[in-house]
Amino acid sequence: MQLAEIKDHMQKSIEATQRSFNTLRTGRANASLLDRISVEYYGVETPLKSLATISTPDASTITIQPFDRGSMAQIEKAISLSDIGLTPSNDGQVIRLNIPPLTSERRKELVKIASKLAEEGKVAIRNIRRDAMDAIRKQEKSAEISEDEARDLQDQVQKLTDQSTSKIDSLLATKEKDIMTV
Template sequence: MDIEASMQKSVESTLRTFNSIRTGRANPSLLDKISVEYYGADTPLKALATLSTPDAQTLQIQPFDAGSMGLIEKAIATSDLGLTPNNDGRVIRINIPPLTEERRKEFCKLAAKYAEEGKVALRNIRRDAIDKVKRSEKDAELSEDQSRDEQDKVQKLTDRFIALVEKHLAEKEADILKV
């Protein structure tokens, strides 16, 4: 098992989760988690429409199939994003209202929670790797010194990836708080 690859995937997952948090500007990645019930199957929104941002406060959704317009509108309205879609018959527009100071603080707390979940995932990978090293030592595949060296490597790798998550959290918080 490649520990570094697992940790990288964990960090990437945390970043994808960060992208679902609203900032003061329109960003198509806000709609990444929305799926639409389309012909009996849950389909990601970006598979059904073109997503764009004509200006900083507006998201525009151009469905490939005009028949899916109502389904897309309903999926956005019932999502936990708190956004209201406006349908003009050809495209759906969503106005992204500026965030209040209180909402910005809530979103910062949410980002911190997601970062903590990412760090917990990294620590779980570390724990599994260290357990594997200790088992190898117990089975006499590694000497005590080799085992200690391997555990130190795993710890250093974990520290590096946790610092990366912290860096991304700081960037996201700065983005959320920027007016």
Template sequence: MKLAEAESTMQKTVEATQRAFNTIRTGRANASLLDKVTVDYYGSPTPLKSLANINTPDATTLLIQPYDRSTLSLIEKAISMSDVGLTPSNDGSVIRLNIPPLTSDRRKELVKLAAKYAEEGRVGIRNIRRDTQDFIRKQEKNSEISEDESRDQLDKLQKLTDKYTAKITEILAEKEKDISIV
């Protein structure tokens, strides 16, 4: 794996970690809370955002308006069965999700969950580093590159690893701040 490929893959890992953070609720309504919810639509799991328009009319409410009214009960069931932890309210044409304020215990749990997602992202970056290091060392062993070139590439790789690990730590600190704001 070349350095450019490694950097691209590390960037994608940071983006995936950011998407995982977006699924953690912070006490404010955010449509990305429902990103992981899938609805069993005609026998196949379909992402909720493909079946409905999701709005945030205020800071504590999510409004889900299905494109097809016949999917209303399916969407309601999917939200109830998901790990979102919110109870849907169906009024016949839209589904409302009221987001209650977070308790201090729940905030602590969410901070731990965010830390877990961040650690998974860091592990992913370290795995990319390991694979790239193996590739560089194999090139050196096969005399495709010199020892100096190998050392330079390994140094650049370590700097990339540090850069993207720091990005994840920065995103985590921001998310923890969002979760902790009362």
């Protein structure tokens, strides 16, 4: 395993964690809340983004304008069944989602969820580190690299791990601040 490859894997874990954070609700309307929602469209699970234009005209509203008006009922059903906790309203042209202000209890729950997502990201990074360290030890045992090279590589992998986990911590701090801002 090359260092560039390890760094790339860790970066992908950070990006996946960021995408998970984006699906968490804050007090403001954000189109990425709907990223995980898929709609059964002609018998196929299709991402909502592929079926409609999603916009946020103001801080407390998300509008969804389907490309095919016949899919409005399925889109409404998918949103109602999802875990985002919003009720869609339909005027025949667009679907509106009003984002109510978060209660302090709900904000605390969302911070806990964000912490859990951050921990999952860190676990993924630690797994990448473990695999890299195992590969380095195997190379050392098979005499492909010297003991000093192995130690240097392990130090570099640990530095990458520390940098990646600190990035996730800073993403978490930013998300917690967004959630707790009234």
